[in-house]
Amino acid sequence: MPPAAAPASRISVGSFVRFGWETFKKRGWFLVGAVLIFGIASVVASFVNGVVTSVIVEAVGSGAGTIIGFVAGMAVNAIINLGWIAFLLKAHDDIASVSFSDLWHPQKFWSFLGATLLYSIIVFVGYIFLIVPGVIASVAFFFAPWLVVDKGLTPIEALKASARITKGNRLRVFALMAASMLVSFLGVLALIVGLLIAIPIVTLAAASAYRRLSAAESARETPQRLRGGEVTLLIAGLLIPIVVVIGMSSVVLGSLNVAREKSAAAQAAADLKMVQLGLELYALQHGSYPAALSEIASDPQVADALGAISPENFSYAFEDGSYILCSNEPTLEGDECVTPEDLDSSQTQP
Structure with missing residues (x-):
């Protein structure tokens, strides 16, 4: 036995x-x-x-x-x-x-x-x-x-x-x-x-x-x-893993949210640069920048270059032959507005 x-x-x-x-x-x-x-x-x-x-x-x-x-x-x-x-x-x-x-x-x-x-x-x-x-x-x-x-x-x-x-x-x-x-x-x-x-x-x-x-x-x-000790073990054994899982889930979800925000900001910055290049391409073909951002969508070459990027996600102001283009979403660099001068300065940097 x-x-x-x-x-x-x-x-x-x-x-x-x-x-x-x-x-x-x-x-x-x-x-x-x-x-x-x-x-x-x-x-x-x-x-x-x-x-x-x-x-x-x-x-x-x-x-x-x-x-x-x-x-x-x-x-x-x-x-x-x-x-x-x-x-x-x-x-x-x-x-x-x-x-x-x-x-x-x-x-x-x-x-x-x-x-x-x-x-x-x-x-x-x-x-x-x-x-x-x-x-x-x-x-x-x-x-x-x-x-x-x-x-x-x-x-x-x-x-x-x-x-x-x-x-x-x-x-x-x-x-x-x-x-x-x-x-x-x-x-x-x-x-x-x-x-x-x-x-x-x-x-x-x-x-x-x-x-x-x-x-x-x-x-x-x-x-x-x-017995009392067994009841305590039962409660502790149930609650502590739940608390740990909730805590770990919070950390994971927080990390995912941060990563998602960074990814969205990086995408917003990339889209801003792409639309700015579209404006430059439009100016090369038409001799000036468009009076309204929606005009670039009517140009087949510019529209093809922009792909799925929608002009509605940007604010655009044209004045005295120049423009200021702003993203409606926060960007990774924090520069949510660009001008032709910004593009010129980036091209001249070593």
Whole structure:
């Protein structure tokens, strides 16, 4: 019988995370290495799948090629995730004996793939219906892949068993998921390197939750209410990522707005110069500048040179054989008006 993550009288998010931390301290470098292997395998698989999908799309068309590539990607990811869960369960039960070879665990592949696919479909459909059903489904069936690996259940049996062991503790599982998000965000803030520590902790915490809730369901223990600390973890784990995402979105949107404004200003300056050159071309052909800016549109050569630039975006005044041309939009240089003298001075500069 695998050892429980906590004494039988206690089921809490804190005990799950604490187990993950205490286990990590025993073989930290080894677990970091396992995360690196898992991560590299996932990245390589994703890259190769992308290349193969592109080749298939070229050969059979976008519709069938995309579907084939998606299924192939799910199959490869299933092998990687299956091994990772098997590794975590062994690390939970005996951290001293687990090895890198435990990451390769192809047994029950088809059942694992089926359970993963069904889980994804159910959660996706749930999210379509106002999100909340998707959240409930993601919590209720969270341990279905684990049950395939650990108990050898079929996909349907695993989904039913996951619903049973999480019954009465779904808010706690949700709190664990939120706490895992919080720990992972802290890992990201720690220059990304912190993820190498955060990932083993939160995944071992999930293994602890699986073992403990399975034992509680077998012993028919009465579900326990959330404690104050768990409620705090739930709130913090939900709010902090939201705040971080909102903050990052604000920074990104601000940067995009600045870039958009600079691009518009640069375009306004370029259009101003182009219209000025159009005026000079008009003067060469007609012997003088036009009395109104709209006249340059009647000249085919000038109109062709201006392209899509509309004279309506500029103010124009003609007097005593000269002119002043102004852009109605702010320019990058800040010079929103030009005269023939400006063009002459720019041409004489070295």
